[in-house]
Amino acid sequence: MEMNFFWVQVRDLTIASLKSRYRKTFAGFIWVVLNPLLMFGVQSLVFKKFLNLNVPDYYLFLLSGLLPWIFFSQTIQMATPTFVTQAQLLRSFKINPLVILASQVADNFMNFLITFLLILLPFYIESGREIWPLFLLPLALIPLLLGTLGLSISLSTFNVFFRDTNFVMGFIFSLLFFLTPIFYPADYVPEQFRFLIYVNPAVYLLEPFRDLIYNETHKFFISLAKGTGVSLLFCLMALYVWKRKINDFYRKL
Amino acid sequence: MTSTGSSDVLLTVKNISVHFELEHYHLQGLRDIFVQAITHPVEYLLRTPELLKVLDGVSFELKKGMRLGILGINGSGKTTLCRCLAGMMRPQMGVIQTSAEVRAIFDTGTGIMPELTGRENAYLLGRLFFPEVRDLKPLVDEAIEFSELGHFIDVPFKQYSKGMQSRLMLSLISARSTDILILDEVFDGADVFFQQKLAIRMKNFIQAAGATVFVSHSADQVREVCEQVLVLNKGKIGFMGGVEEGIAYYLNSQPK
Numbered sequence: 001m002e003m004n005f006f007w008v009q010v011r012d013l014t015i016a017s018l019k020s021r022y023r024k025t026f027a028g029f030i031w032v033v034l035n036p037l038l039m040f041g042v043q044s045l046v047f048k049k050f051l052n053l054n055v056p057d058y059y060l061f062l063l064s065g066l067l068p069w070i071f072f073s074q075t076i077q078m079a080t081p082t083f084v085t086q087a088q089l090l091r092s093f094k095i096n097p098l099v100i101l102a103s104q105v106a107d108n109f110m111n112f113l114i115t116f117l118l119i120l121l122p123f124y125i126e127s128g129r130e131i132w133p134l135f136l137l138p139l140a141l142i143p144l145l146l147g148t149l150g151l152s153i154s155l156s157t158f159n160v161f162f163r164d165t166n167f168v169m170g171f172i173f174s175l176l177f178f179l180t181p182i183f184y185p186a187d188y189v190p191e192q193f194r195f196l197i198y199v200n201p202a203v204y205l206l207e208p209f210r211d212l213i214y215n216e217t218h219k220f221f222i223s224l225a226k227g228t229g230v231s232l233l234f235c236l237m238a239l240y241v242w243k244r245k246i247n248d249f250y251r252k253l
Numbered sequence: 254m255t256s257t258g259s260s261d262v263l264l265t266v267k268n269i270s271v272h273f274e275l276e277h278y279h280l281q282g283l284r285d286i287f288v289q290a291i292t293h294p295v296e297y298l299l300r301t302p303e304l305l306k307v308l309d310g311v312s313f314e315l316k317k318g319m320r321l322g323i324l325g326i327n328g329s330g331k332t333t334l335c336r337c338l339a340g341m342m343r344p345q346m347g348v349i350q351t352s353a354e355v356r357a358i359f360d361t362g363t364g365i366m367p368e369l370t371g372r373e374n375a376y377l378l379g380r381l382f383f384p385e386v387r388d389l390k391p392l393v394d395e396a397i398e399f400s401e402l403g404h405f406i407d408v409p410f411k412q413y414s415k416g417m418q419s420r421l422m423l424s425l426i427s428a429r430s431t432d433i434l435i436l437d438e439v440f441d442g443a444d445v446f447f448q449q450k451l452a453i454r455m456k457n458f459i460q461a462a463g464a465t466v467f468v469s470h471s472a473d474q475v476r477e478v479c480e481q482v483l484v485l486n487k488g489k490i491g492f493m494g495g496v497e498e499g500i501a502y503y504l505n506s507q508p509k
Contacts, residue, residue, distance in 0.1 A: 005384035012380045013365075020368045092360035093426075094339045094435075095381045164282035247342045251273050251333075 006099060013103035018110060032111045033118055036070050040119065047183050055185060057214070060127050063120045064213040065182040068206045071112040072148050073173045079104045079152035080159050080166040087253045097249075098242070101156055105149050124213065133212050136220070140208040143227030147205040150234030154241045160252050161245075176202055204230040263433055263464050264315040264338065264355075269347030270488075271333055274302035307333045308344065309488040315433065320465045322479030322496065324503040329485040331468050332359065335437045338466060353432035353463060356382065358439050361419035361426075367411035371402060374410045375425050383429055392428050399454065400424040420451070427454050430461035437468040472500045 021028040040063060048058045055061050082104055083090065083097060090097050124134075159165035180202050181189070189197055197203055208227045211220040290297045307330045315321065315338075325331045336342040337349060339357035364374040365381070375397060379389045386392060397406050400421045410418070423439070440455075459465045459478060467478050475482065475496065482499025484492040484506070492502040 009380055009384060012377060016366055016369060016373060016377050019373070020366045088360070088363045089365060092358070092363045093378075093382060094341055094355070094357040099381065162283045162286070164284055168283045243343075247271060247345075248273055250336055250342055 006096065006102075009096070009099045010102045010106060013099060014106040014110070017103060017107045021107075032114055036067060036115045037119060039070065040066055043183050053184065057127050060120075060123045061185070061210075061214050062183055063123055064210040065180075065206060067112065067115055067120055068144050068209045069177070069180065069182050069202075070115075071108060072144065072202060072205060073177070075105055075108040075148050076152055076155060077166065077169060077173065078108060080155045080169055083156045083160050083249075083253065084163065091250070091253055098153065101152055102149065105145070105152055109145060120213070133217055133220075136212055136217075139224055140212045140220070143205050143208055143224065143231040145231075147201075147227070147231035147234045150231060150236075150238040153238035154234070157238075157241050157245055157249060160249055176200065180206065182206070201230055201234070261317045262314050263317055263319075263353045264349065264351035266311060266313050266315075266338070267348050267350070268310050268312050269308055269337060269344035269349060270306065270310055271308040271330075271337065271342065271344050273305045273307060275305050306488050308337070310347070311485075311488070311490055312347075313483065313490065313493060315464045315466070317463055319481060320459065320467065320479045322475040322482045322499070323466060323468045323485060324475065324482060324499060325485035325491075326507060330488045331485055332437055334485065335359070335435050335466060335468060338433070339435055351433070354385075355433040355435065356426070356431040357435035357437070358426055359437045361422040361439055362415045363422070364410040364413075364418060368409055370408060371406045371410050371413060371417075371421055372397060375406075375421060378422065378425055382426055386429070393425065396421075396425040396428040399428075423451055423455070427458040430458065432463040433466070434459065434462035434464070435466045435468075438470065440469070440474065472504075475500065 040059075043066065044059055044062055047053045047062070079101055082101055086097075086100055089095065090100075155165060155169060179196055180200055181197060186197055186203075204223075204227045207223040208220060211217070211223045286297075311330075311334065323331050323334065333342065335357060337344055339355050340349075341357070364371075365377045366374060369377075372393075375393050376389055379386070379393050379396075383389070383392070400406075402417060402421060405413070405417065406421075413421070436459075456478075459467075465478070467475065469475050469478075479496055481494065482492070482496050482503075483490060484499055484503045486492075486506060491506060492499055
């Protein structure tokens, strides 16, 4: 019952924030598509045309890593300051703060779905791949969604105590972008540096999506299992941080 | 001990304590901690957080029909107690037992999405505040009409004055009664013209609630609303009993 209330609240809040973004102009919507499209355009120009990376179907390869990455990094950087910017509201009423956070993640997820349909899907169909793996897509999105939600909860709580968390995360994400196999395949990484891939939690959240869209499907179920495990760990960590810090949370807010 | 006797109790507070951790060093951010950890590693690792006791062994019962005023100077733990009663905070020791529906209001001059209109904000707040209501329309419509905001209701919330904001929010949250109502210094925002009309509605709202916890600095407001008073003094219950004795106790205990 309580859980049901939670999701109804998340739904209404998400609709409202989508409305508020697209209220006045079409610009909000255009930006949602234009931003990843430009990133995709510049990166494919640099890595395919300038550096001549020899990866078959490079456009599809790049998109299958870049779009989930944009969702992951942008959601976390948008969600991290949420509790602080909504401090007045959270102090004013008995409202579950996690509702507001979950709706931020859902809001970004809608944008991700739009970019998936408008940018990735045409390339997928154009590549002549089989259609049936697309039906497994909801499974591939579980680790991405859960992992992003869990990390967002931990980091936005953290940000209440250390107000520069978002600044530090921006820096970390700019490093992580290069250490995550997004525009290059993981097999390109020399053996002695492979550990950098294995210790990077972002890899586990992104990999199932790429395996399903780009690589062979038999790899998908292994990466899905790993990714789900890692994302559940993030959720457990979030739950622990949240339960432990809730009192100080309201004091510091 | 009879069953009727125990069913009169809406909420039981048993010996609750809340403490916060105060950092020795005033570290503002992660970068400060990083620098501190590098430049003074030993001090950083050996630091022990100082504990600040905000509530210290508080016990009482909230019975049906009770209107309890909470008095205390700033920092005596009033808001922390209210947040615990509302289930927003969890006491480190002791328990709060209740099966009642608790609504708590700490401030009213705030919307959810300032770019959206007052009406849209009212719906959103309605959804967050009354999750059990399926069809919000009649409730929100009534509140909007009561608030007398007229055509302003479809203007973005961010253009409202502080008074208009709390007028709308108070109209909305008083639109539906609840088992336990917690009001923590909420009557300061609404403008004077609206104050009287709103006061009647709020009084009815408080009457309709199963029990009310009312925090205010104003002795007059406490006299008007409450029939029992709890005075908090440094996290402990200094006094609990009749209104006039409570107010007298509170005024005497204040530092001169």
